[in-house]
Amino acid sequence: MAFVVTTLIFAAVGIIASLLVRICFSGGPSANLLHFTLVVTAVVCSWMMWAIVYLAQMKPLIVPILSEGE
Numbered sequence: 001m002a003f004v005v006t007t008l009i010f011a012a013v014g015i016i017a018s019l020l021v022r023i024c025f026s027g028g029p030s031a032n033l034l035h036f037t038l039v040v041t042a043v044v045c046s047w048m049m050w051a052i053v054y055l056a057q058m059k060p061l062i063v064p065i066l067s068e069g070e
Helices: 002-024 029-058
Strands: none
Touching: 002 029
16 A cells, blocks of 8 residues: 555656646757656656665565574
């Protein structure tokens, strides 16, 4: 449930950021495309980093081995 909710939050942030860039930085068609591409790339990379860290905690590759004294 938390994964889906946070993914939707990232999508909402991406949509809001895209709209703000479109409104605040209105340049030529190529500048708008560049700004949109940068916003989408930043949001997707941030989401992927969060998703990898989140999913890595669910099933870790290395399991800690406790010794007798611990």
